[in-house]
Amino acid sequence: MLDSLRDATKSWVATIFIALLVMSFAVWGIQDFLGAAPTTDIAKVAGTPISRERFERHYRDELRRIEQRTGQSIADRQARELGLDRQALTNLIDQIAMERVAVDLGLNVSQRSVLGYLKSIPNATDATGRINTQWLQFVLQESQMTEAQLLDTIRGGLLRDQVTNTILTGLNLPDGLASALNYARRERRTVEYLKLDPAILGNVPDLDEAGLKKYYADNGIRFRRPEYRAVSLLVLSPTELAKTATVSEDEIKRIYEAAKATYVVPEERKFEQIRFKDEAAARDGAERLARGEDFEAVALLQGMKTGETKIGTAKAGDSTIPRQAFETAVNVPTAPIKGPFGWIILRATEITPGSSKTLEDVRTEIRDRLAQDQAKTRIIELTREIEEALGAGTSLEEAAGKAKLTLRSIPAINAQGKGLQDEVIDGLPQDSEFLRLVQEGETGRDSEFLFAKDGSYYLYRVDKVIPASQPALEDIKDKVLLTWRQETLAAKLQERANEILDRAKKGESLKTIGESMGIAPLISNPPLARGGETPEFSRLLTQSVFAAKAGGIVSGPVSFGQSVIVAQVKAITTNEDPSEAQIAPLYTQRIRQSVAGDIAGSFTNWVRTAHPASIYEDRIQSSGSGAAEIR
Template sequence: MLQGMRNASKGLLGKVVLFVLFGLLIVSFAIWGIGDMLRGGSRNTVAMVGKTEITMEQLRAAWQNELQRLSQQYRTVITPAQAREMGLDAIVLGRLVTEAAMDQEARDMKLGVTDAFVVETIAADPNFRGVNGQFDRARFTEVLRNNGFSEAAFLAEQRNTLLRRQISEGLAGGVTTPTAMNQAVYRVNAERRAASWVALPAAAIGEIAAPSDEAVKSFFESRKASFRAPEFRTFNAVALTPAALAKAKNLAAAVTDAEIRAHYEKTKETAWGTPERRRLQQISFPDEATAKAAVESIRAGKPFETVAKERGVAEKDLDLGEVTRAQMVDPAVRDAAFALAPGAVSDPVKGNFGVVVVRAASVTPAAIKPLAEVADAIRTELAVAKAREEITALHDRIEDQRINARPLAEIARDAGLTVVKVEGVDNQGKDRRGAQSTALLALPGAQELLRDAFNTDVGADNEALNVDGGYVWFEVTNVEAARDRTLAEARADVEKLWREDQVNAKLMARADEIVKKVDGGATLAAASGLAVKTASDLRRGQATGELDADAVRQIFAIPAGKAGSASKPGQRIIFQVTSATMPPYTASAISPQLAEQMNLALTDDLLTSYVRILQNRFGVSINQQNLRNAIGSAQQ
């Protein structure tokens, strides 16, 4: 979220700066091994870029933020070990080194921004606006607190961002793609193809004999990583939500019939049905006398529309549309309009904006469920509301007991809450059988809970999750490390994958024979003996009909007139490209959106090259031990 808040620019270039500097187009800047390793120096230093220090605290915060972002993006838990395998440590450190190099350059160039401009930029940030659309100091403080920033630290970061933008705008401002590049991109996007194709099913290759023990063993050894058992974790969780507390304390029993009726009367039109709607027409008058004369003429038979026309009221201004009582902003006009019978005209009404006459052109009655039908639901709703008032006090009492190291199970028992045991799940929430854990899914905030459970250790004191208006406490009780399974454990999976490989190999071999015949002059029908289908207006990389995106990509990978094949689960697609067409290029052929993407790519290249130059000029030193300590890999 703060990466968006730090965007100090509303223009394209500002977006580019954030793309490059804050992780959306991050590249690894070959920082490993650059410069001399820090043998001594500060025990808190991870890297030095010239005279700029990157501390362990900075790296640790950036590392945790990126872990959380990836987990949210992919809707699964990304463990630190998985992140390191993905090279996330290099990416995060590369980003910090990039920022440090730009900051060093800004200082050397003696760049600066005024305090007033920093404040103006923050005040214009939509993330800090209240319901009135203006800067909200309370909102600003809340967002910074939730993201672990002090006000001073955020102001300093915002100032640095603005300084980096000055450098980037000077380097890459106004970059546009050359015509030759536009034409090349156009050719890729505009080409259209047509093809004939057949589907070669797995049944066409006959039965696959059962593998020998030796074949299974050999296949298992060559693919051992495919059958590896993931890490499993067991943890206990205690949920305190308004609904759960209301149920545990039977708060519904304390809700009176009078409270239910009062709540029903207050909310029945919005919560328990459809409110009455009226299509209203309105004419404005300069004074009550003129309005009264008009009402008399209308009631004597003169059409309402004729009076409106005589008053110079345009047809679009006459009709107020179909509205509910709640949508009427003028109380006097509202009361008069909703007291009318269908088709009736009001007496002159002195509203907030002058004297008017209103007509109820049509009325759609309200459709509201009777109290008896919704009383139980209201009782539950009011009980939950009462529980919500008690949540904070109970949360504080539980936290006091946790500070005193009291076991979570005892705390839950005394509070009347249930301890839920989530037994042996992987970071996808699946148990050892590969099924989703029902215990986990029954807990509020299941995905966030799973993510945090895989980012802590046995015995660690974990922060409660704030979900569904309440809290979830948890403790990891066991970690079963990822391991290689034995052949005996994995045999069923091994044989299944072996058979799939055999089927795919035979399908490919048969497809290659057919392709060779077609390229030699045979028709696709004659070469395959299968029913031929056609596909036209194919677009690069886009699935269409029965052809998936991979098959379409393969169709674009060979010359027109040639044949090829593509894999598809349980079959092989064999095709022949029958035509390839290209509309002529024009200056308007590149859409504004595509032009912006291409400009971003060019700007990224420029900034990446520039940052590498800065790194070489300033020198980059890495303390590998502090790096491992900061991201928790020192013992691995």
């Protein structure tokens, strides 16, 4: 959650939100707001105004989440045409209303919880576990927030989590639902099938020159080259910078001494204990144990119940366990001990030896951690140095050279991250927004430093736009011919499959039909699973098989290649594999999560009713007035 904090520049602050849960709800009626408007509030919910700037930040964050989930970049215009801007506004309204519900319910988040969450964010702490102040200042500067605003935003996200977690606690599924869905999941189908390979078509002659030209003329749009862009890319990688970091021996020793306790693992023992009413009884018990009587039997003589002797595990130094208990061998009782609640005898039934790591053991680990810290600090310094140099008119090439950094030149890259020869370009920033930003970037303008998933920061510049173009047929003749051939073979194979379906529906068996075509029928082994896929049965074909009744006949493509399969359902069974004992609970949990999503959606609808939002259309669109209410 907390996604409302992200700035459209995607710099350090993006780290804060990458691990946070964000609940997306369905889009409800909100009129379009694509027109330009002054910077002002565009909506209000639960007494809280929503500024245009806050909405735009939230919208950009929602776009990034979708791109990360789908692995595809989305242009701003396309996103708005799909209504993603309206979804983002609804989502923001829901979050604010949910926080109001949390307050109404008396929920609260302590400052300690907020700081604890902040420390859990990648890059937020240094080697000693304290907040990295340089990192924090950079975050606040880039997001244009105060420290109090940052903490309030985190608190809001944690509040929303409290509400949703509360309403979903103790969720029980309707009677029979899990059983019915598990039964459907375990269903298996055995089919008899004919596999039609392209070879049965014989020789399919290629198009002549005239036919190829006509095919290209009719389908030229499919072969059109997209727009490409030449890009300069500067990446600041903590991994690479750490390789050149200088870490002194004194610093390694200081960190080791400061964290020495974390490198010492005390001995751990599992204990049993007998309680006695007085010293005399305890000494009598000790004598019995010394003679070899069973520990449990002596405990029963003292009125204890079977199994009551077990008191769990403890580590050396635990003040609740007498020191003597850590000085005996395994299964050797202690002498009688007078404890705060009476006389006792203990014994350790299991001993896990302690361990400690010397400076030599952890030297490399500490060195690497300090080098990473130096690299993170150096990244902050470099971003400021380079941005200042660029702001003073220095070229990106000169700024990178002065900082002894490598500026990468990418001659051509399209929206899918491929080059002119359709090759995948490796080594791009691990940021789902990168390709979209490059495609929308202004030529000759240096971007700000942006954050990537691996902790790197990058800056790019679009050097040239290579317009979309229609290649000459001669330049891609082989590709066009291959495409035509694949389509032709697929169409002819489907015609044969349709002929088989017609004959089967008239009563002929697949075996008889296969013999007439010189194709031996096959049996699926093992049986097909619902929603599954095999090297031959594609997911689409499997869906058709499970949609058919017993004896039904279907056709569809194989998973790989151009072959087509015609299949008849021969048997419907249930999987009784022993592994189901482990799988069924996991599947039930998935069902529960799905139901939880439905409940969360219903709760959100109630929140919207309790706290209706107003959208100020006159501040969103260039014309019109009044307010629209979302319910």
